[in-house]
Amino acid sequence: MAAQESPLVPFSPMAGVKAGAPVMLGYLPIGFAFGVLARAAGLSVAETGLMSLLVYAGSSQFIGTGLLAAGVAAPSIIATTFLVNLRHLLMSTALVPSLRHNAPWQNTLLAYGITDETFAVNTAILQGRPATPGFIAGLHISAHACWVASSVVGALAGQLVGDTNALGLDFALPAMFVGLLMPNLRGEDRKARYGAAAVAALVAVAIIVAFPGTSWSIIIATIIAATVGVLLV
Amino acid sequence: MMTVRPAILALFLGMALVTYLPRMAPLVILSRFELPPLLLRWLSFVPVSVLSALLAKELFINGSRLDLSLGHPQLLAAIPAFLVAIKTRSLMGTVVAGIAAMALIRLIA
Numbered sequence: 223m224a225a226q227e228s229p230l231v232p233f234s235p236m237a238g239v240k241a242g243a244p245v246m247l248g249y250l251p252i253g254f255a256f257g258v259l260a261r262a263a264g265l266s267v268a269e270t271g272l273m274s275l276l277v278y279a280g281s282s283q284f285i286g287t288g289l290l291a292a293g294v295a296a297p298s299i300i301a302t303t304f305l306v307n308l309r310h311l312l313m314s315t316a317l318v319p320s321l322r323h324n325a326p327w328q329n330t331l332l333a334y335g336i337t338d339e340t341f342a343v344n345t346a347i348l349q350g351r352p353a354t355p356g357f358i359a360g361l362h363i364s365a366h367a368c369w370v371a372s373s374v375v376g377a378l379a380g381q382l383v384g385d386t387n388a389l390g391l392d393f394a395l396p397a398m399f400v401g402l403l404m405p406n407l408r409g410e411d412r413k414a415r416y417g418a419a420a421v422a423a424l425v426a427v428a429i430i431v432a433f434p435g436t437s438w439s440i441i442i443a444t445i446i447a448a449t450v451g452v453l454l455v
Numbered sequence: 456m457m458t459v460r461p462a463i464l465a466l467f468l469g470m471a472l473v474t475y476l477p478r479m480a481p482l483v484i485l486s487r488f489e490l491p492p493l494l495l496r497w498l499s500f501v502p503v504s505v506l507s508a509l510l511a512k513e514l515f516i517n518g519s520r521l522d523l524s525l526g527h528p529q530l531l532a533a534i535p536a537f538l539v540a541i542k543t544r545s546l547m548g549t550v551v552a553g554i555a556a557m558a559l560i561r562l563i564a
Contacts, residue, residue, distance in 0.1 A: 244546045268457045272464070276471040286470055296466045304473035309505070314481040316501040322486040329486060333479035338509060343546075345502040350495075390557030393532050396513040397553020399506050400536040401546040406503035415503050422504040423511035427521060430512060434519035443508040444501060451500030452493070 233353060238360025241347055245339045245361070246368040248398050251391030253369045256283055257376020263291035270377040274370045279337065282306040305437035312444055313341040320348045321358065328355045335362025339395065342402040411455050418451030528564065532556040 233241075253274065260270040265287065277283055282303045289299045313336055321329055332355060340362055344353070407415050426443035429436060490498075514530045515521060525531050536553035539545070 244550050247547070247550055265463070266456050266458050268459050269463050269467075272459060273467050273470075276467045277474055278471075279474050282470065282474065286466075290463075290466070296462070296469065299466060300469040300473055303470040304477075307474045308477055310474070311477040311481055312501050313505065314478050315485060316498045317482055318485045318490065319495060319498065321482060324486070326483055326486070329482050330479060333482050334475060336478040336482075338505070342502065342506055346546075350499060388558070388561050390532070390554045390559070390561060393529065393536075393553045393557035394550055396510065396529060396533065397536045397550045397557075398546065399510045399513070400533060400553065401540045401549030403503070403506045403510060404537075404540045404544070406506060415500070418500045418504050419507035422507035423515070426508035426511045427515050430516050430519060431521050439512065440505065440508045443511075444504040447504035447507065448497050448500035451504065452497050455496065 233347075233357035235356040235360035238357040238362075239364045241343055241357075242340065242361040242364045244398050244401070245343055245365045248339060248394040249365060249369045250372045251389075251394055252280055253372030254376035254379070255387075255392070256280070256287075257373040257378070258380060259284065259376075260287050260373070261377045261380045263287045265290075265377070267374060267377040271370055271374040274373040275366075277303070278334070278366055278369060279303070279307050280369075302437070308437070309338075309441040309444065310336055310341075312441065313338075316345065317341070319350050320344070320353045321355075323352055324355050332358050332362060335359075335366055337365070339398060340365050342399065346402045346405050411451075414451045414454035417454045418447045421450045422447035528557060528560045531560055 256274070257270050260273065260283075261267070265273070273283055273287075277286070285306060286299050286303055289302065314333060317336065321332065324332070335358075343361065344358065403419065407419065409415065422443045425446050426439045429439040429442060433439075510533075514527075514533050515523060517527050517529075523530065532553055535556040536549050539552040540549040543549070
């Protein structure tokens with residue numbers, strides 16, 4: 223692939239922060255909602271912030287807090303978290319072409335910030351081209367900081383505020399996925415990309431309907447859809 | 456309010472570890488190897504596939520059931536978001552349009 227030989231994209235840390243602005247906008251209401259829920263589930267403000275800092279994974283934090291409140295034992299919560307977050311294996315692998323030139327210690331740190339949202343923004347911008355560690359760090363750190371801060375504010379505000387969903391803010395992340403999906407459907411292998419997108423959507427929905435509550439839908443749908451994409455080229 | 460119970464901290468550390476390992480291991484380990492072209496091609500389809508799967512889960516699933524009706528707020532709000540995304544190619548514009556559409560739907564419903 224030609225992408226391997228192209229020069230480093232000269233993106234600064236500040237460009238990373240700017241690129242991450244929609245991620246931050248999306249994390250604000252979700253982090254806030256998580257903070258409110260975590261308090262209601264019996265976590266302290268400090269524990270809420272610590273969870274967002276250490277775990278840093280939206281859906282598994284909601285699930286984990288729910289399980290904790292339901293009195294589920296720690297090993298089960300950790301096992302569930304592992305399954306829910308296993309899909310990051312694929313994202314981490316897909317970032318190799320853009321980050322392989324970095325020192326291992328840099329990638330060891332940068333990997334902490336790989337989420338559905340930062341991954342989607344990074345890949346939409348980079349398109350397989352190499353990125354500077356500063357760009358990735360700018361995007362990852364600002365998104366992570368926003369997640370921690372908004373969950374702490376949510377924990378502090380607690381019951382003071384009403385329903386954040388009424389403001390439509392719960393749709394921020396799905397809307398971001400819409401905006402990030404479109405650039406992925408362009409390019410010379412467009413037909414294969416449309417095919418992969420259609421297969422991913424169909425398989426994910428089929429798995430969720432057949433096995434409600436499963437943690438495997440995204441990872442299995444992605445593996446099948448990417449394979450179909452390769453075959454369609 | 457500022458207390459951190461040791462058992463809770465241990466739980467978070469456990470959750471953090473099992474979340475971090477799948478994020479870190481492939482990137483750090485596979486960066487040492489030259490990846491075969493076929494695998495690189497396959498990986499180039501991961502973003503579009505992950506996004507589409509995540510989006511399908513949000514837009515077509517209500518609870519754990521398939522809901523393709525316009526009574527499903529997420530599906531309805533996605534229409535203006537898609538239109539703005541196609542027209543403007545602006546990520547921020549798409550997010551704002553989606554939020555505004557959802558707020559409007561909730562106001563009317």
